[in-house]
Amino acid sequence: MSQPPRRSAAATADASQYDIDCRRCARLAAFVDQVHDANPSYFCRPVPPFGDGAARLVIVGLAPGMHGANASGRPFTGDYAGILLYATLFKFGFSTHATSSGVDDGLRLVGARITNAVKCLPPGNKPLPEEIRNCNTYLAAELATLPDGAAVLALGRIAHDATLRALGLAARDYPFLHGRHHALNRGAHLFDSYHCSRYNTNTRRLTTEMFETVFASIVRHLAAASPARPDASRSRAPA
Numbered sequence: 202m203s204q205p206p207r208r209s210a211a212a213t214a215d216a217s218q219y220d221i222d223c224r225r226c227a228r229l230a231a232f233v234d235q236v237h238d239a240n241p242s243y244f245c246r247p248v249p250p251f252g253d254g255a256a257r258l259v260i261v262g263l264a265p266g267m268h269g270a271n272a273s274g275r276p277f278t279g280d281y282a283g284i285l286l287y288a289t290l291f292k293f294g295f296s297t298h299a300t301s302s303g304v305d306d307g308l309r310l311v312g313a314r315i316t317n318a319v320k321c322l323p324p325g326n327k328p329l330p331e332e333i334r335n336c337n338t339y340l341a342a343e344l345a346t347l348p349d350g351a352a353v354l355a356l357g358r359i360a361h362d363a364t365l366r367a368l369g370l371a372a373r374d375y376p377f378l379h380g381r382h383h384a385l386n387r388g389a390h391l392f393d394s395y396h397c398s399r400y401n402t403n404t405r406r407l408t409t410e411m412f413e414t415v416f417a418s419i420v421r422h423l424a425a426a427s428p429a430r431p432d433a434s435r436s437r438a439p440a
C-alpha cells in the first residue's frame with residue numbers, strides 16, 4: 202500500500218538520533234499507518250525530539266500519545282500529558298511559555314530537550330520489548346551528545362530502563378524510584394519521576410508538588426555542575 206502524504210518534522214536531531222522515515226518496528230509502522238488513515242491530519246510519523254540542541258537537561262518520556270504527540274508532531278503536545286510538564290519547565294526557567302499547543306506556537310525550550318524512549322505511537326501505549334530495543338539506538342545517539350554534568354529526567358520506569366540501556370548501564374544497578382537520582386558517568390545524573398500522565402496526575406500518584414520537587418533537585422544539580430548555568434538564573438521557582 203502506498204503511504205499517504207504526511208507532514209514533515211522540524212527536528213533538532215541528526216540522522217543517528219532520529220529518522221522520520223524509520224519503519225524498523227513493523228507492528229508500530231502498520232499501526233501508525235492505520236491511525237493516519239482514520240486521522241489524515243495527524244502527524245503519524247516517528248516524533249522527533251523537541252528542544253535545545255545544546256541541552257543540559259534531557260527529559261525522556263515513554264512514547265507518543267495517540268491524540269497528543271502522534272497528532273501534533275511534538276512530544277507531550279496536544280493531550281493532557283504535557284500540561285504539567287510544560288508548566289513545570291516554564292516555572293523552572295527551561296522554556297519561553299508555560300504551554301505547548303502545537304509545532305507553530307513559537308515555544309522554545311532553553312537548555313532542555315524532550316525525547317521519547319519509543320518514537321512511534323504504540324497500541325495501548327504499550328511498546329514491546331523489541332520495539333524499545335529497536336528505538337534505543339536513536340536514544341543512545343542522542344544521549345551521547347550530552348555534556349559533562351548533564352541531567353536526564355526519566356518519566357516512568359520504561360523510560361528509566363531505556364535510558365540506562367542507551368547509556369550501556371545495567372538497570373539492576375540503578376533501580377527506579379520516584380524522587381531518586383542516580384550518579385552516572387562524567388558527572389551526569391539520572392532523575393526518576395512517575396510519568397506525568399493524566400492517570401497519574403488525576404489519581405495524585407504524581408502531584409504538582411512532587412514533580413516540582415524533582416525539578417528543584419535537577420536545577421540544584423545543574424547549578425552545582427556549572428555554577429554559571431544561565432538558565433538556572435532565570436528560574437521562576439522559589440530558591
Ligand code: SF4
Nearest residue numbers: 223225226247321336
Ligand atoms: S519506534 Fe523507533 S525504531 Fe521503531 S519504527 Fe519508530 S522510530 Fe523506528
